[in-house]
Amino acid sequence: MYSRSWSPVHTEGGAGRPAFAVELGLWSAEQAAAAEQIEAHLEEVDLVRLVFCDPHGLARSKTLTAQTFRTVLRGGMDFSPGPFLFDTGHAVAVDFLGDPGVGVPEIAGAGNFVLVPDPLTFQMLPGREPRTAWVLGDEFLRDGTPHPLSARNVLRQVCAQYAARRWSAVVGLEVEWYLTRRLPGEAGNAGNGFGLQGAAPVVEALNAGYQFNSDSAYDSVSPVTDPLAMLLLELGLPLRSMEHESGPGQIETTFNPMGALEAADAMLMFRTLTKQTCARSGHHASFMSLPGVEGFDPSGWHLHQSVREEQGGGSLFAAGGPGGGISAQGRAYVEGLLARARDFCLLSVPTVNGYRRLGSGFALSPTRVGWSFEDRSVMVRVVGGRGSTHIENRVGEPSANPYLAIAAQLFAGLEGLTASVGASAAPQTQTETQNAQDARGAEGGWGALPQSLGEALEAFRGGQGPQLLGKPLASCLTKLKESELARFQAWQEARRRAGHQEGGAVTDWEQREYFASY
Incomplete structure (x- = not known):
């Protein structure tokens, strides 16, 4: 029987251009050495997922054959800017057919950018057949300039500012999320489209919950979470613990401290592979802050952080003396967090749904800008003593873009x-301030955290977003969030006119918008 013999024309596989990364000096010596190691073992790989993080914190990818990736490794891969243009419901928020209005002419007409693999992130996915690797990429314009809309580059630049002072930022991840069982039903495509999300997955809880840290409650989810834990360890992620939180099937996952960029990469991989792994066994994992499922409690993302000196490795936050506490530099760091809390809240709590957790109905969720030692009701909690002193910011929702959330902190x-601003009224030792909030926060000097996406957007517009993100990304993110909020408000208005009263429950709009994607 005749069988066609395919003879492909070699056109660099959609690459930016041959040796793009090398010619333009985009790699460090360490990355170049890692690339050589990858090339030497590509015969052991079938497929490669080339991934980047969009502004919403979601992983976007192309799956390449190993043969294609051999060229793409140094040449980069053409990608559409679509993930920069769509809001959370896939509505077009940035006008790419006219003037995009974000200061990036290259995306007019939806022109491609070049995604260059970071060889240091190349990772085989355990237990996959075909043999599949995952690698993160960095976004570049065609002249080799870092793409102005790249969230990973924002964090890389902030890390460079620390390195210039011979400091390194250390980040620990503490993430709450929900594990449910997927029930039979439609795929959710009915009524779906650009800005019109279909039905959310139909699920059931795995247990009744509300027995905090119950071993039996954890055991009821362990057939899923224990294999997941082993997968994370095989991936080399520094998993610390899996535990059962308060809500039905609510899991808290913690990781040992990492460098800031490494922590953001880990968060993206953890969330993405957790959702995929759970789905393969008929379950649904969601990092939506408060899913619209009866009896669920909000999930948060607590970001642990400290700063160390590169030489000697000592913590800048550790206070001397037997009383422990936090150093003057640590207090200055906290002052910075408080001063920018409202400006940057959008980057830690980026969804309509996330602000439900910051309301007064949840005792352990922060509502005001303040800090204290070992107090879980405040925004910033100082944890540990002496050499282990670090900061825990409790404001974030688990679906936030990890690069932007960490960079903002x-x-x-x-x-x-750098401003050397230590509050004179700030706590000096843990003993002096046990269970007490910082004086300025308690008196209302720092004010309340934003209570809605609209309020957070207003604070972001008037704050230091462009200084952190650059004007293009700040403008793009504003457009994305304005589109998301406008669609929610239009839905609310249509419901009101139809005579519906939503009350305080999570809306169907939120469930459709976030439960599947996040």
Whole structure:
């Protein structure tokens, strides 16, 4: 029987151009050495997922054959800017057919950008057949300039500011999320489209919940979470613990401290592969802050952070003396976080749904800008003592873009450190302030956190967003969030006119918008 013999024309596989990364000096010596190691073992790989993080914090990818990736490794891969242009419901928020209005002419007409693999992130996915690797990429314009809309580059630049002062930022991840069982039903495509999300997955809880840290409650989810834990360890992620939180099937996952960029990469991989792994067994994992499922409690993302000196490795936050506490530099860092809390809240809590958690109905969720030692009701909690002193910011929702959320924290903290602003009324030792909030926060000097996406957007517009993100990304993110909010408000208005009263429950709009994607 006749069988066609395919003879492909070699056109660099959609690459920016041959040796793009090398010619333009985009790699460090360490990355170049890692690339050589990858090339030497590509015969052991079938497929490669080339991934980047969009402004919403979602992983976007192309799956390449190993043969294609051999060229793409150094040449880069052409990608559409679509993920920069669509809001959370896939509505076009940035006008790419006219003037995009974000200061990036290259995206007019939806022109491609070049995604260059970061060889240091190349990772085989355990237990996959075909043999599949995952690698993160960095976004570039065709002249080799970092793409102005790249979230990963924002964090890389902030880390460079620390390195210039011989400091390194250390980040620990503490993430709450929900594990449910997927029930039979439609795929959710009915009524779906650009800006019109279909039905959310139909699920059931795995247990009744509300037995905090119950071993039996954890055991009921362990057939899913234990294999997941082993997968994360095989991937080399520094998993610390899996535990059962308060809500039905609510899991808290913690990781040991990492460098800031490494932590953001880990968060993206953890969320993405957790959703995929759970789905393969008929379950649904969601990092939506408060899913619209009866009896669920909000999930948060607590970001642990400290700063160390590169030489000697000592923590800048550790206070001397037997009383422990936090150093003057640590207090200055905290001051920076408080000063920019409202400006940057959008980057830690980027969805309509996330602001439900910051309301007064949840005792352990922060509502005001303030800090204290070992107090879980405040925004910033100082944890540990002596050499282990670090900061825990409790404001974030688990679906936030990890690069932008972490960059905002480090940027604000660095402002405090470099301005040498230590509050005179700030706590000096843990003993002096046990269970007490910082004086300025308690008196309302720092004010309340934003209570809605609209309020957070207003604070972001008037704050230091462009200084951190650059004007193009700040403008793009504003457009994306304005589109998301406008669609929610239009839905609310249509419901009101139809005579519906939503009350305080999570709306169907939120469930459709976030439960599947996040």
